Amino acid sequence: MKSSNVTIKDIAKLLSISPSTVSRALKDHPDISQTTKDQVNSLAKELNYRPNPIALSLRNRRSNVIGVVIPEIVHYFFSSVISGIEKVAGEHGYSVMVSQSDEKYEREKEVCTTFQHSIIDGILISISKETNDFAHLQKFEDEGIPIVFFDRMIEEFESDRVIINDYEGAFQATEYLIVEGRRRIVHFAGPKNRLISQNRLKGYLEAHKKNGVVIDESLVIYCDEFDKALIETQKIIDSGLKFDAIFTVNDFTAAGVLKTLQKNGIKVPTDVSVIGFGNDYIAEMIEPTLTTVSQPGFTMGERAMEMLINRIKNEKNDPIHTDVLPTKLVLRNSTKPR
Amino acid sequence: MKSSNVTIKDIAKLLSISPSTVSRALKDHPDISQTTKDQVNSLAKELNYRPNPIALSLRNRRSNVIGVVIPEIVHYFFSSVISGIEKVAGEHGYSVMVSQSDEKYEREKEVCTTFQHSIIDGILISISKETNDFAHLQKFEDEGIPIVFFDRMIEEFESDRVIINDYEGAFQATEYLIVEGRRRIVHFAGPKNRLISQNRLKGYLEAHKKNGVVIDESLVIYCDEFDKALIETQKIIDSGLKFDAIFTVNDFTAAGVLKTLQKNGIKVPTDVSVIGFGNDYIAEMIEPTLTTVSQPGFTMGERAMEMLINRIKNEKNDPIHTDVLPTKLVLRNSTKPR
């Protein structure tokens, strides 16, 4: 920031009145005469006066900035969340500060510390894969800075949340495979300590039960990255494990699965059906196109920001609230058409 | 931001000294006795005192926040740039505010206006596809807020820049195809008004000249999106146009090309070689894996941020500087192995 910016004092000096009068005139305060108001307003417009946001922040003790902590920005899902956040933030005069935790607990703590001694009015966070405690978040609570979790939350930490209906999404995907006639469905699951993975796994299991399909625990494999999927898929093929479908915890993993299946001459979806999770843009680009569970990232961002704004405005009044967003199974060519 | 934060006054009151003494003690000012310094420092530590960044911003007229304007965050390249920016920013005590222009000129102007009347010490920008003038940026210049362009710049606007060697990248890719024996190389080009596309096109053309290959202007097609690539590729196939390679301006377009080629039974790389640009993560996920020109996004972010910090610190002293980052051809399976 540099000089050359018009202040309320400049206007006051030019009109030979006091800064306080200028301030009141600009806010249409009843104490100020119409004549003065007109003078002030026209001069303010002419000089393109804007109140200095920093001065306002200092006085009002609110910065109109919110902090976003996100695991990795390079994921389509997370960047769409950010877009949703930005949209709503902009509409309400908030600016957004984004920091990545890189899925690291230590980094997440650092980022939070920076935000704490900083200027944010509220925080939106999706915790890293490594995060298991919430000491670093407690401080926000203590200082009265509202927190809203999105997508990944800490169950024990009481606060507003926007999450995906992971259970339902996984249930639908699995049930679709079962209805398709699949009986030995492999699940490439996410980290055991993440609620999100637990719920997807639960949906997977429940769909089996509801449809009277026997569950084989050996079909659940913990693998949630592209590179690892290449290896794990090859392993299960080599091991002679029998399977006729694979449901993965995200689309990158599904991409790795598809690639390895095809490399081994296994036809998708003839021999094996594959369903991913996330509806990343790769889902349309890979071959065959990927049937996947769409997560409304943009909507999630919008809702999270709305909840945060509401919490900032209404302080502690409202009870804590959790928004569960519906998923949708997007059918493409990695499953048989119905 | 809420209360409960320790201020310099609180410390002063507790020690029955003046705020100014506390301030000086904390900064190890020689006027203050060691005894007082020790008292202040230990109490500050105990109370976990942090200077209020907003108060500092107001006084110093610098916020230690920099603004980033980016076309679309969902692109791997841009999100890696942001990661690089964030890394260097963090190391130097800067925070980052990110806003997207969504490739729209109007939105870009809005974002810039917000930043202008805001609190940023500098701006990093990659202009939208639609942007042709720079009135909205001139204001930053006028107010002494430094600008650094990354990836996409406005030629007429004098300022620091970090760009990719688009020409060289395109040249290498094209030459590789020529050496491979390709003679009718289609180029899916980006918008004509973008320097970046012009340079890639230039590299494509120059590689032909240098290698004595005749240029057929009908092989240059303006198409830079996945969906459009599906259509355009089908068009050139149906039109009976002869070609034996396709070089695209980005990886999404290449993905569309690959998909359509395979759909039409055209073998890659046997019949047609394909090279993309960007080294997006899809390059490894699609089938066949995509040979592409890697753009060092993370490095670009780092460099841009370093240049901006340097410019903020050294004001107008240094002459304007342009950093040209090298590209690298990443060989994968959409071209013949050498």
Next chain:
DNA sequence: ATCGAGTGCGCAATCGATTGTAATTTTTTC
């Protein structure tokens, strides 16, 4: 005993905007 230098610290202004209260001017009323 007094002057001068040196030490340690506080006052007050500043950054830009806001707001309770006081002060001034204008208008009204008897």
Next chain:
DNA sequence: GAAAAAATTACAATCGATTGCGCACTCGAT
């Protein structure tokens, strides 16, 4: 025409931190 009421506007404090200037005090030197 003077006092009371109403209408305007100015003063000063505030948000938190910094800093030029000056004050008070100590101590050695003359």
